[in-house]
Amino acid sequence: MQISEVSKITGLSISTLRYYDKHGLLQNVQRTEGGTRDFSQRDLDNLNMIECLKNSGMQLKDIRVFMDWCEQGDSTIEKRLAMFEEQEKNVLGEMKKLEHALKVIQFKKWYYSQAKEDGTLDRIKNIDPNQYPESIAALYNEIHKEK
């Protein structure tokens, strides 16, 4: 499978694929007689795993370490398990942050939609929080509760 084909399938640019190969994220990509890369299904699977780990917030250098472990076989099973356990924590942490950000954004959406109706911020910015409608007050309290 040629690099342009893999690019289309994965959505990664050709230069990114070459970059990943060069930096050891794909192991032993086959080459034709002439030297052009010949990707296999296994390479596609690896690219999928890389994409997932990237989406989970992992850095390429750490993904590379993981890929190396995969090459090394059974002796690295425990390390790989530990890595996924660690990464699960990271993802859950990121999700918490996003959830908080989402609440702030939703509160602000309400706030500015009120201002839009009024044509000015004057009223809304002076409202006492305990006069917010119930669902908004709930958001507001979650945003401002201490950790």
Add this chain to the structure above:
Amino acid sequence: MQISEVSKITGLSISTLRYYDKHGLLQNVQRTEGGTRDFSQRDLDNLNMIECLKNSGMQLKDIRVFMDWCEQGDSTIEKRLAMFEEQEKNVLGEMKKLEHALKVIQFKKWYYSQAKEDGTLDRIKNIDPNQYPESIAALYNEIHKEK
């Protein structure tokens, strides 16, 4: 309030605070006679908003635009509302990605915990997916269902 104090409160480094000021993310930070910054509660509130928008995945240059709009008053209310609506979509998209990544990670945790018990990948890597325990099969199917 001195820069070192703000640094402690926000957790941002002193150089980051100066960087934000220089790049227009904070408006009109007051200065003492001698020229040292004198942060106000309003600056702290702005830093909080910046932190939130950053956590939601927004870039500093876009946050700067938003901060400028805030300075400009009522004429930018609709723009600000539109920005939060857009940002809500972005956050929801990010959360979807994280949720997918989390499923893959949890599947892999199970996979490698099995391998760890066995001491080898030999058995687990050859199991047919429809022999996975029910909860794992559910994960597996969600991971592999097409979009």
Add this chain to the structure above:
DNA sequence: CGTTAATCTGAAGTTAGGTTTATATATCGA
């Protein structure tokens, strides 16, 4: 008042994750 600690500025350096460019080969359809 002196000195130690904190702050200031502009400019250069850093890291991650690519992209672009220049130049050279390879492969493919007619």
Add this chain to the structure above:
DNA sequence: TCGATATATAAACCTAACTTCAGATTAACG
């Protein structure tokens, strides 16, 4: 086989978001 594409490499370039550095000034303490 020719000409048009595709691919290869190394090296330079790029952006975001900071950090570090050098040199100067200011503020705080005893």
